[in-house]
Amino acid sequence: MVYSGDSAPMLVLENKHSYSWDICISASEVSSGVTFYSYDDIAQAFSNYGVYAAQV
Known part of the structure; x- marks a missing residue:
């Protein structure tokens, strides 16, 4: 995600x-105004609510 701010x-x-x-x-990961979100973090967050994400 591209962002501007502190x-x-x-x-x-x-x-x-x-x-x-x-x-x-x-x-x-954050690099020069661009953020990255890991698949593992997203999948774990969903699984905490009983929703399982399939990796594409």
């Missing part, structure tokens, strides 16, 4: 059907 943004995901949970994921 700190890297968090990736926030929300259940679109019930809005019952928010998943907040910190950047795994």
Whole structure:
């Protein structure tokens, strides 16, 4: 994700059907205004809510 500012943004995901949970994921790497989020961090966050992401 490309951003401008003093700190890297968090990736926030929300259940679109019930809005019952928010998943907040910190950047795994930050470089010159670009953040990267790891698949493993995203998959782990989903699995905490019983949702399993398939790797493509």
